[in-house]
Amino acid sequence: MRTITYSEAIHESIDYNMEKDETVFNLGEDIGVLGGGFRATHDLYEKYGRKRVLDTPLSEIAIVGAAIGAALGGLRPIPEIMYIDFTPGCMDMIVNQMAKIHFMFGGQIKVPMVLRTVCGAAGYNAAQHSQSMYPFFVHTPGLIVVTPSTPYDAKGLLNTSIADDNPVIFMEHKRLYTSKGEVPEEFYTIPFGKADVKREGDDLTIVATHALVHDALALAEEMEKEGTSIEVIDPRTLVPFDKETIFKSVEKTNKLIVADESILSCGMASEISAIVAEEMFDYLDKPIIRVASPNCHCPFSMPLEDAYIPGKEELKEAIAKVL
């Protein structure tokens, strides 16, 4: 099978869906002429024109608000917020409007839209361009939250997101855009709420998201040689959340590490740990260990950012605690 990047996979899904459905359009900052900060919409402007790849002013509230309005008016918008760090400026639109309209109006109307945004620390962008604050959206009922870790998952899940009638937060990860993987040329979808067992193992379960999936897989590979068998599970969507696949794994391994780049306190690793602790307490031989960004802001200085980002080192320390 051919190999393409995560960014190309996203691009391919948007392109296919725009071709197939006239109501699909994009709006955001520098997504048109420039092709998007991470190239996910490059050349679509030339192909579909400015009406469907709409460069907006620096107006995050209006990007999300107008996407909501366009969805109410019968379109399927794909708004892009350049960095997740810019979403606090339009949080009312996301939390009080986008997520609630279907519910508050008693199910009278759908808000089909996919808000694409970018998370993760990378490239020494410091405290305001490095966050993984999607737990805010997990905390908001009414939103689907998608976190693809591979090009294959990115294309399949974006296809599903664009076709879905619920509002979706599609979380892309900075350190993954140039990562490569096998992706079919044809159209396919991946259902929401279906975790993927990225690697089977018997001694320990690591539930990981985004870039940490790859750190966990690399570590599992290394530790296999030392005789430790690690199972790596990627939830792929945080809402809806597939707890069954994780429960099944914990039943087998009796040990769990949860690794996610959002901040430790009230972060996704904490939420997943709580879900498992509540229902699977009897199956756990050791306390659940969380691997997450520390409870502080992302620093600028190069060695400090490297130390800040949770990765293989932190996973190793966690493994040492449970094995």
Added chain:
Amino acid sequence: MQISDKNNIELLRTMKRIRTFDETCQKLFVAGRIPGALHCYTGEEAIATGVCKVLEPSDYILSTHRGHGHLIAKGGEFKYMLAELFGKSTGYCKGMGGSMHLASVKHGILGANGIVGGGICIAAGVGFSIKYQGTDQVVVCFFGDGGISTGFFHEGLNLASIHNAPVVFVCENNLYSISMTSKRATGLDKLSTRAVSYNMPGETVDGNDILAVYESAYNAIERARAGKGPTLLEYITYRWRGHHAGEAGDGLFYREKKELESWKTKDPIRRYQALLLKEGKITEEKIEKMEMDIQQEMDDAIEFANNSPYPKAESIIELSMLKKE
């Protein structure tokens, strides 16, 4: 501007229906029959009535927390509105929304909003979608003088303007955002002057003069429909009641009684009724009959809302995420 005799009567009837609905709701609230927050539109009826009279059924509106008048003027029915205010399953929003989130999508009413100014950017997007799809619809976005100071206003008007979207922004300036006066909040004599920044026409109009409202709204809506872009309309008015129905003494602890009394002499309904009587377009008997019919509609709505069941607890989860069809 020429308005047909039939429409003259309709304008009066709609204003009276709004007055009856909200004054009844105020009483029901005080009597403990309506829970939560309730914001009455009494005194401001000419704006919703005049603006919505210009609209076609296929046009859209976005409303505010003080939105009952907008819904009624755009075709909302008393009984489903009141059932919603009672939290009943037969309400427009199945009891999930209440007064501040009333919506009736089939009437083009894309929702009241509990967030002041929250509908402004959404309206810009609805306008964009109309243009995108090439229909000749128009969207009217209502907001108050409080909404004009939000960031939503700036981003929404700018976006609508650069896309020449068919949106009419209607600022209902009732002079107070809760206790803060619009003059203190903006430093402006006319809020419509802000339109200049967004390269669109702006007009300030007497919001208690139904004919002036109708004419200005007609011009702005037809302009939008003709593809000439958005307009900002400011209607000066006054709310007779407090910010919300539970506010003691109709808010007279931050505004003067004589101010309220002077605005009551500018009652948009009485003004218009006197004009129609003077011009012989309606008779006292017909007005009496109109009022009796409206009261009957109100009484029927109360009975309907009273007799309706509360929603089942399961519906909270059912509506939390849209099911696949």
